Amino acid sequence: MEPIINVILSTLAWASLASLIVFLLGTPLAYWMARYDFIGKRALIAISSLPLVLPPTAVGYLLLLLLADRGLLGRETLGFSLDILLTWKGVVLAYCVMSFPLYLRTARVSFEAVDPGLESINRTLGNSRLATFFAVTLPLAKRGLAAGIILSFTRAMGEFGATIMVAANIPGKTQTLASAIYSAQQSGDDTRANILLMVAIALGFILVYLTEWLAQPKRFTNSHASNYATVHPH
Amino acid sequence: MPLSIHIESDAGVGLASFQHEFAAPVAGVFGPSGCGKTTLLETICGMRRPSMTTGRIVFNDTVWLDQAQGICLPPEARNVGYVPQQHLLFPHWLVRQNLLAGQKRALAQGSDVKSLMQQAVDALELGDLLERYPHQLSGGQRQRVALGRALISGAKLLLLDEPLASLDHKLRYRIIPFLQQIRETFQVPMLIVSHQPAELQALCDEVVVMEQGRLADKGSPRDVFLKSEIYSALEDGFENILYGHVVSYTETLTTLKLCDAKLGPEVQVSRIDLPAGSRALLRLNAHEIMLAKQPVAKISARNRLPSRIVELRMLPNKVIVVTQVGDCAEAIIAAEVTPDAVDSLDLKVGDGVFLVIKSNSFQVCR
Known part of the structure; x- marks a missing residue:
């Protein structure tokens, strides 16, 4: 039997990798969607949100169809195999697809909350669009982005349905915290199931607590501090 | 200030028709709110590109905008210092960092940023504010920081949007001596937009009047404000x-x-x-x-x-x-x-x- 610590560590590693991929792909897309209007924007938002509302097994099945030998991304179509199905890469793919919409949504809202005037004014001061993004936009949106990343990480940690379809539940190869609990319970190994449950609860608590803390950002308001008049005379 | 502007638009909103060559070192744009003054400033600094049939802006022989030739310099290439009405200070930076936001350009121009900073801090009395965040400042202080930030960026043209409007009634005229100080110390041409004659009279050598997106009149401040139509429309009298x-x-x-x-x-x-x-x-x-x-x-x-x-x-x-x-x-x-x-x-x-x-x-x- 796979040691519990290995299950936990591989799940954490896969979820971290998935979060990194989601962050790198989702951040520019979220910024683009927050700042520009384009034809089909609503449709794109709807499509990218689909994994939030579909049964995870449906998403997993869709991925399976895409990656099957004759699928759009299958061996016969591409001429080579991506070698994703039934491997750890399948787990990461399922994690990415399931958590991407959650991050995209949070990141888009965070970028929308940054006053575009601040970006414009920084450009009038001689700074390029890219420099402005890193100096002004990203720092002002960072708490929201961090909250989004943690959210997508927790979503990945809890992912079961899509993972089972794409990567199955192979101990020592593709078994995750979620599927290990399922296996332990099914095989009557209550001790193992209980330990895994405790670990899941602890991790979940820490992450949600962090998100809550990040969701109450230090507010930079334009209103005067309430004690302004007495502390800082004009 | 050799700034020449020619904009014609049939969009029906914002700027409709504006053609003028600003010659005076400090010029003003006067008009009621909603007449297109802010749109004009944002078009000059490149933050906005309204739909127009003719658009040409030339400053010091550099073409910033030429609709016909497809030229439109991005804001960072125009060397302007824009001080918007709502100040737009960077909330995550201290006043000191805000002031230095445009130092890269000033350095590239070969300016001595340190002495530029010192001059601006002295002229605008910002010394005590450097280690504060924008949300800890009053409206007038924010305005001075925004002004300083524009100056330290090595701007060759200052654009001021309603410098008095966001200030308390009692304090609003206190910014004028600062602006005069800037005018004397830095010798940067300024274009000031306002709906209040007093500040334009106090600061400008030349005033143009805008009405519903059009250039309606121009002349010296006293001449303009003593004209019958404008004088009669002044809310608080002349x-x-x-x-x-x-x-x-x-x-x-x-x-x-x-x-x-x-x-x-x-x-x-x-x-x-x-x-x-x-x-x-x-x-x-x-x-x-x-x-x-x-x-x-x-x-x-x-x-x-x-x-x-x-x-x-x-x-x-x-x-x-x-x-x-x-x-x-x-x-x-x-x-x-x-x-x-x-x-x-x-x-x-x-x-x-x-x-x-x-x-x-x-x-x-x-």
């Missing part, structure tokens, strides 16, 4: 803007010399706490002035200034009497009287009159 130098003061009154520290005529105003020799900005509403043909000996008003009528402007229901006080050519004061009064006193250009003004009719800023 204010004479004058400079005075403090000569002396008593318990209740301060004596200043208008315009010229030596030759200027003396006026008495309610006591202000400024040392002798310092300069102050005086505002005097045209309808608070009485005219007398002969000296009036026993009257409570403290000022009876001998002056000469240089112009009479007839408006419906009122007459603006433009006078020159004493021997100082710059000491021009406009008074508003009724046509009836002009008739009964038989006022004509060239006549000598006494301006009778109460000491508390002068509003003194700094």
